[in-house]
Amino acid sequence: MTTPIIDARDVAVDYTSGPPWDQRVTNAIKTVTISIAPGETLGLIGESGSGKTTLGRLFLGLLAPSAGSVQFDGEPIGPRRKPPRGQLSIVLQQPEWALNPRLRVATSVAEPLSILGRMSAAERLAEVRRSLELVGLDASFAARYPHELSGGQRQRVSIARALITEPRFIVFDEAVSALDVSVQTQVLNLIKDLQSEHNFAALFISHDLAATRYVSHRMAVMYAGELMEVGPADLFYAKPQHPYSRALSVSISLKDADVFKLKGTVADVSPVGCPLNLRCPWSIDRCRADKPVLRGLGEGLTACHRAEEVAAA
Amino acid sequence: MVGRRFFAAALRTLHGDPLMALGAVLLIMFLLAGALGPLLPIGDPTAIGVGPRLSPPSQALPLGTDELGRSNLPRVVGGILVTFYLAGFAVLLTAVVGVFIGLLAAYFGGYVDGLVARLTDVMYAFPAIILGLLVSSIIGPGTFAVVIVITAATLPLFIRVVRSVALSVAAREFVTAAEVAGASPLRIMVVHLLPNVAGAAIVQLTYALSIGMLIESALSFLGLGAQPPHPSLGSLLQQGATYLTIAPWLVFPPGIILSLAILSVNLLGDGIRDAIDPLKGRSLK
Amino acid sequence: MTALLVAEDLTIDYITPRGTVRALDGATLTLEPGTSLGLVGESGSGKTTLGMAIGRLLPSYARRVGGDLSIDGRSVFALDNDGITTLRRDRLGFVFQSPMAALDPTMRIGRQVSFSLGDRARGDDVFTLLRKVGLADVEHVARAYPHELSGGMAQRVVIGMAIARRPSLIVADEPTASLDASIRDQILDLLMALKEEAGAAFILLSHEMSVVARYCDMIAVMYGGRVVEHGPSADVLNQPTHPYTRALLEAAPGKERAGQRLSPIPGVPPVLSGPSTGCSFAPRCRWAEDLCHRTRPMARDVAGRITVCHRAEAVAEACDDNAFAEN
Numbered sequence: 018m019t020t021p022i023i024d025a026r027d028v029a030v031d032y033t034s035g036p037p038w039d040q041r042v043t044n045a046i047k048t049v050t051i052s053i054a055p056g057e058t059l060g061l062i063g064e065s066g067s068g069k070t071t072l073g074r075l076f077l078g079l080l081a082p083s084a085g086s087v088q089f090d091g092e093p094i095g096p097r098r099k100p101p102r103g104q105l106s107i108v109l110q111q112p113e114w115a116l117n118p119r120l121r122v123a124t125s126v127a128e129p130l131s132i133l134g135r136m137s138a139a140e141r142l143a144e145v146r147r148s149l150e151l152v153g154l155d156a157s158f159a160a161r162y163p164h165e166l167s168g169g170q171r172q173r174v175s176i177a178r179a180l181i182t183e184p185r186f187i188v189f190d191e192a193v194s195a196l197d198v199s200v201q202t203q204v205l206n207l208i209k210d211l212q213s214e215h216n217f218a219a220l221f222i223s224h225d226l227a228a229t230r231y232v233s234h235r236m237a238v239m240y241a242g243e244l245m246e247v248g249p250a251d252l253f254y255a256k257p258q259h260p261y262s263r264a265l266s267v268s269i270s271l272k273d274a275d276v277f278k279l280k281g282t283v284a285d286v287s288p289v290g291c292p293l294n295l296r297c298p299w300s301i302d303r304c305r306a307d308k309p310v311l312r313g314l315g316e317g318l319t320a321c322h323r324a325e326e327v328a329a330a
Numbered sequence: 331m332v333g334r335r336f337f338a339a340a341l342r343t344l345h346g347d348p349l350m351a352l353g354a355v356l357l358i359m360f361l362l363a364g365a366l367g368p369l370l371p372i373g374d375p376t377a378i379g380v381g382p383r384l385s386p387p388s389q390a391l392p393l394g395t396d397e398l399g400r401s402n403l404p405r406v407v408g409g410i411l412v413t414f415y416l417a418g419f420a421v422l423l424t425a426v427v428g429v430f431i432g433l434l435a436a437y438f439g440g441y442v443d444g445l446v447a448r449l450t451d452v453m454y455a456f457p458a459i460i461l462g463l464l465v466s467s468i469i470g471p472g473t474f475a476v477v478i479v480i481t482a483a484t485l486p487l488f489i490r491v492v493r494s495v496a497l498s499v500a501a502r503e504f505v506t507a508a509e510v511a512g513a514s515p516l517r518i519m520v521v522h523l524l525p526n527v528a529g530a531a532i533v534q535l536t537y538a539l540s541i542g543m544l545i546e547s548a549l550s551f552l553g554l555g556a557q558p559p560h561p562s563l564g565s566l567l568q569q570g571a572t573y574l575t576i577a578p579w580l581v582f583p584p585g586i587i588l589s590l591a592i593l594s595v596n597l598l599g600d601g602i603r604d605a606i607d608p609l610k611g612r613s614l615k
Numbered sequence: 616m617t618a619l620l621v622a623e624d625l626t627i628d629y630i631t632p633r634g635t636v637r638a639l640d641g642a643t644l645t646l647e648p649g650t651s652l653g654l655v656g657e658s659g660s661g662k663t664t665l666g667m668a669i670g671r672l673l674p675s676y677a678r679r680v681g682g683d684l685s686i687d688g689r690s691v692f693a694l695d696n697d698g699i700t701t702l703r704r705d706r707l708g709f710v711f712q713s714p715m716a717a718l719d720p721t722m723r724i725g726r727q728v729s730f731s732l733g734d735r736a737r738g739d740d741v742f743t744l745l746r747k748v749g750l751a752d753v754e755h756v757a758r759a760y761p762h763e764l765s766g767g768m769a770q771r772v773v774i775g776m777a778i779a780r781r782p783s784l785i786v787a788d789e790p791t792a793s794l795d796a797s798i799r800d801q802i803l804d805l806l807m808a809l810k811e812e813a814g815a816a817f818i819l820l821s822h823e824m825s826v827v828a829r830y831c832d833m834i835a836v837m838y839g840g841r842v843v844e845h846g847p848s849a850d851v852l853n854q855p856t857h858p859y860t861r862a863l864l865e866a867a868p869g870k871e872r873a874g875q876r877l878s879p880i881p882g883v884p885p886v887l888s889g890p891s892t893g894c895s896f897a898p899r900c901r902w903a904e905d906l907c908h909r910t911r912p913m914a915r916d917v918a919g920r921i922t923v924c925h926r927a928e929a930v931a932e933a934c935d936d937n938a939f940a941e942n
Contacts, residue, residue: 064797107507198867202867227868231877
């Protein structure tokens with residue numbers, strides 16, 4: 018069994034905020050155990066407040082877990098124990114601020130190499146050109162400034178920057194959400210192709226189930242800091258086994274609309290039992306009393322008492 | 331190549347904003363007058379008895395003479411030099427220190443930021459003139475005291491503005507990407523934060539300069555700044571005020587020039603601020 | 616029945632120091648009273664410009680260089696300042712993408728809502744309106760400031776303000792873009808319910824075809840500053856007659872099978888600086904012929920909807936083997 022590239026065990030993340038005499042604790046992540054194999058793309062879906070962005074930051078060693086551990090390639094990581102430089106990258110959401118507006122494209126793309134400090138300026142420039150070509154931009158882009166590029170082009174440059182050190186793990190945090198549909202698909206195809214060529218592992222964070230299942234091998238669904246369902250992407254093309262996953266796919270298929278529509282808002286989190294029991298149309302008494310744990314069902318894992326019925330509906 | 335682009339953009343902006351252009355022109359005139367003044371054949375600012383005491387403007391002495399018979403024209407020109415360049419030097423020094431502290435506070439946050447914020451609040455609240463009195467009573471009046479007071483008065487301005495802009499820049503995605511790539515805090519502050527706060531810092535620089543000139547003039551007016559025989563606009567104002575009823579020509583030139591100088595710097599600052607502001611051009615017609 | 620809204624060959628340029636951008640290149644659209652229309656397009660298509668032109672809410676650097684837009688037969692560009700203010704207040708209701716940007720952050724919600732209700736509003740009317748948009752604890756909401764509300768609640772308030780005077784036309788520009796998926800449907804359901812109740816016409820600007828399919832009777836697809844296809848949404852989405860509509864439907868993830876590769880639209884959308892020579896989609900179109908590059912297509916009636924394409928018939932036929940219908 019190969020070492021997973023990312024291995025998170027029982028991680029929890031709490032944020033304290035407010036002045037010292039009135040501290041408030043927010044549970045960004047309640048408990049998550051998941052791993053990502055080398056070369057695998059794990060899609061992570063959730064809405065705002067689900068904790069998905071926090072999980073991404075955790076996997077990059079930018080945050081410390083309040084409980085549990087995160088390992089990169091078998092070694093624990095955190096803000097005081099950073100993973101080896103150049104092995105991880107991130108591609109973020111807003112093409113507007115993904116690149117430093119004062120720096121030329123070449124400087125931004127070369128930065129991870131400059132930080133590693135191993136190459137000469139000429140060597141770095143050659144790598145920049147190579148990286149830009151990989152993402153479908155010709156060498157003339159190197160001399161331009163970000164404001165001269167379109168949103169899609171800036172995202173490609175972000176990807177070029179993320180690839181330049183040949184990392185083993187890349188986090189895509191809502192990387193296509195701000196792009197037009199036709200550009201989105203171009204970038205999604207690019208991510209798929211690059212991954213099969215360069216074999217990096219990836220975490221693809223998004224709120225968009227359709228885009229995520231297209232690029233991922235495996236998917237995980239988060240709600241209020243916990244995992245609701247984990248399974249292969251094919252499962253999410255067919256029928257996911259959790260009512261929340263089905264509710265998220267409502268936008269794709271009209272048939273599920275009435276049966277799975279959620280009530281209330283993301284703020285209606287239930288402190289006891291299943292966090293969704295206040296909103297879920299399938300909720301029964303047991304859901305209020307008894308918190309479901311992630312259990313195996315068919316091809317994946319699901320945290321729902323009524324998953325068998327959901328899978329049949 | 332960057333210089334050429336900058337000039338083209340600057341000229342375009344000035345063309346579109348006549349007030350700012352006015353400010354820029356006046357400012358350049360003053361700077362030139364101050365720098366070239368000592369080289370021009372307008373007379374010696376310290377030479378006593380060049381003409382009769384307190385004589386009105388004439389062909390030979392275009393701005394008249396003061397109570398010691400010194401020609402006012404070279405004194406006013408010399409005054410521009412002192413006021414402008416003293417304030418300018420103090421403000422530049424402050425800018426460097428203030429930007430550095432502002433960046434540190436924004437990047438590290440937490441206790442560092444809290445400490446800086448409290449100190450800044452204290453400095454901000456302390457009136458400059460009182461400080462001036464305090465400092466000159468300790469180390470004696472003169473240009474050094476003026477520099478200290480200007481620094482103390484304008485430092486909080488820089489720190490506040492730079493910190494606030496740096497905070498919003500630090501939250502942007504390219505900074506996170508640099509952190510993930512393993513950039514050190516110094517690298518992030520210099521390569522990513524600094525270039526993006528430069529615009530706001532420059533605007534503050536112009537406002538600080540006008541404040542600095544006012545402080546210098548005020549302190550000199552009180553006798554705590556530039557000491558005789560070298561005049562600054564403020565000390566000339568003070569002299570002129572004493573003889574206002576019998577020799578009014580002494581007070582107007584320094585007063586007018588000081589006002590115009592501060593106005594020009596402010597106009598320039600406003601213009602730069604508007605040029606940087608991305609929200610221009612919206613109206614509901 | 617006289618149409619409520621008529622945009623006829625509307626052409627609008629943005630004059631910026633960097634050059635001129637043609638935002639609308641002869642956009643034509645009609646809307647009957649009481650109908651719902653989805654205006655679909657990506658960035659640069661001109662959909663926001665057209666949506667804002669309805670209320671003459673264009674930036675100061677916009678210039679109308681041709682065509683016209685009328686509401687109830689009166690051109691919005693011919694109105695004086697009082698006229699346009701009255702139009703915006705009494706006949707139109709706008710809902711924008713970001714509720715926080717639409718609300719005054721320094722004023723309590725109750726006060727802002729009472730402004731939109733007008734002079735004859737009584738205290739209770741505010742609460743009634745807030746309840747109507749699905750908010751609970753309306754007294755608390757009325758006393759609150761915008762930043763104290765969640766995005767969904769704030770958008771409900773904005774919707775309430777938009778329908779307060781029973782407008783004849785509601786324009787919503789990506790109203791759910793900044794909201795979570797699970798409340799997006801709630802907000803859209805609310806908008807539609809209120810629209811029905813007021814008998815108002817409704818224009819929904821969106822880049823998502825599926826949303827438009829579910830909520831709008833009619834759909835208008837925009838590209839390169841023109842409305843390239845306009846007709847009943849079910850028909851257009853099942854059997855598109857314009858290559859761009861078809862390409863957009865094929866490119867979006869959601870309807871593909873597991874393992875199937877999506878084909879994105881090659882190239883990038885155009886940025887026009889003047890009228891387009893020929894069809895602006897031609898460089899990216901797989902049906903394009905010589906004619907398409909040389910001659911601007913005119914709007915024609917094809918298969919029960921209006922299409923701006925020389926090759927519309929061929930496109931319509933090619934759809935028979937593809938299922939775009941909701942599965």
